[in-house]
Amino acid sequence: MSAEGQPILEIWGRASLRGEVQISGAKNSALVLMAGALLCPGDCRLRNVPSLVDITRMSQILTALGVKLNQNNDVLEIDARQINPTKAPYDVVSQLRASFFVIGPLLTRLGMARVPLPGGCAIGARPVDLHVRGLQAMGANVRIESGMVHANVTGKNGKLKGAKIYLDYPSVGATETLIMAATLAEGETKIENAAQEPEVVDLANFCCQMGARISGAGTNTIVITGVEQLHSVNYAVIPDRIEAGTFLVAGAITHSEISLAPVIPQHLAPVIAKLHEMGCRVVTQERDRLQIIPGELRATDIETLPYPGFPTDMQAQFMALLSLSEGDSAISETVFENRFRHAAELNRMGADIRLKGNHALIRGVPFLSGAPVMATDLRASAALVLAGLAAEGKTIVQGLHHLDRGYDNLEGKLQQLGAKLQRINPQSRAEDFRRS
Ligand code: EPZ
Numbered sequence: 100m101s102a103e104g105q106p107i108l109e110i111w112g113r114a115s116l117r118g119e120v121q122i123s124g125a126k127n128s129a130l131v132l133m134a135g136a137l138l139c140p141g142d143c144r145l146r147n148v149p150s151l152v153d154i155t156r157m158s159q160i161l162t163a164l165g166v167k168l169n170q171n172n173d174v175l176e177i178d179a180r181q182i183n184p185t186k187a188p189y190d191v192v193s194q195l196r197a198s199f200f201v202i203g204p205l206l207t208r209l210g211m212a213r214v215p216l217p218g219g220c221a222i223g224a225r226p227v228d229l230h231v232r233g234l235q236a237m238g239a240n241v242r243i244e245s246g247m248v249h250a251n252v253t254g255k256n257g258k259l260k261g262a263k264i265y266l267d268y269p270s271v272g273a274t275e276t277l278i279m280a281a282t283l284a285e286g287e288t289k290i291e292n293a294a295q296e297p298e299v300v301d302l303a304n305f306c307c308q309m310g311a312r313i314s315g316a317g318t319n320t321i322v323i324t325g326v327e328q329l330h331s332v333n334y335a336v337i338p339d340r341i342e343a344g345t346f347l348v349a350g351a352i353t354h355s356e357i358s359l360a361p362v363i364p365q366h367l368a369p370v371i372a373k374l375h376e377m378g379c380r381v382v383t384q385e386r387d388r389l390q391i392i393p394g395e396l397r398a399t400d401i402e403t404l405p406y407p408g409f410p411t412d413m414q415a416q417f418m419a420l421l422s423l424s425e426g427d428s429a430i431s432e433t434v435f436e437n438r439f440r441h442a443a444e445l446n447r448m449g450a451d452i453r454l455k456g457n458h459a460l461i462r463g464v465p466f467l468s469g470a471p472v473m474a475t476d477l478r479a480s481a482a483l484v485l486a487g488l489a490a491e492g493k494t495i496v497q498g499l500h501h502l503d504r505g506y507d508n509l510e511g512k513l514q515q516l517g518a519k520l521q522r523i524n525p526q527s528r529a530e531d532f533r534r535s
Pocket of ligand 1: 478
């Protein structure tokens, strides 16, 4: 649809923020926990679920599979007693890659699954070969035909078998798929070179509360011993470390002192370390509150890595911040192959960023100028909002459907902190046009 048919975000720059912002539940945990609920032939309650388009899409996928869902604010009641493993709808899967997470639970609980192969997205090809090879190692037959992944388990009792699996890359999604698949498999599964992200640990804790036997989550070796059946659970999703990191950058880029809660400070260790290097201070108050104290921004270098390295999901936000930092910085994006599309939009605002392969060379400038810019993916949209808060004048951000996938009421939370921005919907824009 053409841009004029879409809402825009109008941001007035040189914002000064103050106060405290509430951090929502983690998108990248809630999505996989929703898939994990398929493991249990009973009721699961998920609390602290963020209000996001991606969550709505995952709910549509589960409903299509026969799950009964009831959402009440941030509480999701999931009844997966009756499910059909072949009904994941292509049109929704194509918009939500995370829907592929259903393959592990369906396969291990029912012995078969038919899930559309997720496509790529703006930041990369996003293959699922590590997921598939791991499931094959556990005894699954997997074939891909006309964009559909057909998987089934042969053998007399139709159960997956525990296996020793080495991941060529510590893929978050592949680790999570294989943890879920192994919970009901026969025998022991050992995942080596596993992802260590907090969302992987959250999934392991969720599955253990359902009666699964998992050890080593959060390290690079995870051992799962299969059990017969899992039972109901009432579980709270961890706070979103990327939303929290985004607000820390909002404080740093507008030279504002703000607090955020709840957070798990350890999950933000690499982000906090970089902010300290750049001249800011981040103070932990009580157990689950952070306060950022801004400083004169200095250049630094960043390399995105699997956890506990610097998170790729914070790369775009830091590129905006480094654009206004004194000196020359370099960012190396080692996780995804095409995650620099926000650079051109930041340059339209006066940033000085040059790209060379998976490196971005950033020369700090004294100020950015507001401009109409186009978001290209989820974290790029956040970076453009942050740049607009700091810039001189007005910034118009288009492509808000990216933002709405992964941030729970970002503009409302920023308005509460004193930022001047508003979402303008197409019909009101058309009325303004007619009146003008
Ligand atoms: C998860 O994606 C997150 N999404 C991403 O967040 C996050 O950027 C990423 O982990 C890395 O931390 C969710 O959790 C829903 P990967 P995922 O598998 O699981 C390659 C956001 O902005 N790879 O760790 O897809 C892959 O191509 C999103 O919230 C294979 O080659 O990430 C990539 O280069 C963006 N084969 C690298 O591994 C596979 O089978 C890391 O991908 C799987 C992955």
